[in-house]
Amino acid sequence: MSHRSISRRGWCAAAAATALAASTTVAASAPAGAAPGENQGNIVFRDHFTFNESHIEQEEHGDDFCDVPFIVLWEGKGTVTDMTMVRRGDRYFGSFKVTSSNTYTNVETGASFHDLSSFSWKDQKIDIDDSGILTATWADRLGWKLFDQDGKLVGVDAGMVRYTATVDLNDLDNPDDDEELSFEVLADHGIRQLGERDFCQDIVTFLG
Numbered sequence: 001m002s003h004r005s006i007s008r009r010g011w012c013a014a015a016a017a018t019a020l021a022a023s024t025t026v027a028a029s030a031p032a033g034a035a036p037g038e039n040q041g042n043i044v045f046r047d048h049f050t051f052n053e054s055h056i057e058q059e060e061h062g063d064d065f066c067d068v069p070f071i072v073l074w075e076g077k078g079t080v081t082d083m084t085m086v087r088r089g090d091r092y093f094g095s096f097k098v099t100s101s102n103t104y105t106n107v108e109t110g111a112s113f114h115d116l117s118s119f120s121w122k123d124q125k126i127d128i129d130d131s132g133i134l135t136a137t138w139a140d141r142l143g144w145k146l147f148d149q150d151g152k153l154v155g156v157d158a159g160m161v162r163y164t165a166t167v168d169l170n171d172l173d174n175p176d177d178d179e180e181l182s183f184e185v186l187a188d189h190g191i192r193q194l195g196e197r198d199f200c201q202d203i204v205t206f207l208g
Helices: 008-024 057-064 199-207
Strands: 042-056 072-087 091-106 112-128 133-147 153-168 179-192
Touching (some): 057 072, 091 199
Antiparallel strands (some): 042 072, 072 091, 112 133, 133 153, 153 179
8 A cells, every 4th residue: 555646757657557457467366265374475466567658748648748849759668566465374465566767858859858767665564453453564665866868867866655554444345445544654764856846847958
């Protein structure tokens, strides 16, 4: 699970690629009727795929894209891995990771800039008591490197955030009635050089 918001710049490539997942899913299920203890350490779900996409930004996003007098080509590629494991007998632990590179090019002049990004989250501790209250601790890890039109590193964002939450599962057969009881950030540290950059200003500065 994750409460981390992800910027359009960092993850537009991943969003564009989710449609490919259905054709590239690899899932491994526990044998029917297996006792919980027999699944310890098993991967019960794994989805891994790569993507390589491109489009003209003005055609893809219309008026939502930056107001610039030149055509911008976006090219993105990367990998996505989503996995669930059974550990400690009957506890399901999830993890997710996406890595991507995004290149923006002025079609008329050939000027371009790019970034490299990665995002992952992983469950660290899962407990469920007899009354159906789930307590989970997990961590998000983020990395983003931005390079200018000359290939020079502009800056880096990298860090880790740990969270904990409690959830009342209510009817265990009905995931729609789960109720979050608490949520807390346990730790947040790393390097922040890029901050909330203005994407359109970068387009103008690096490609104009």
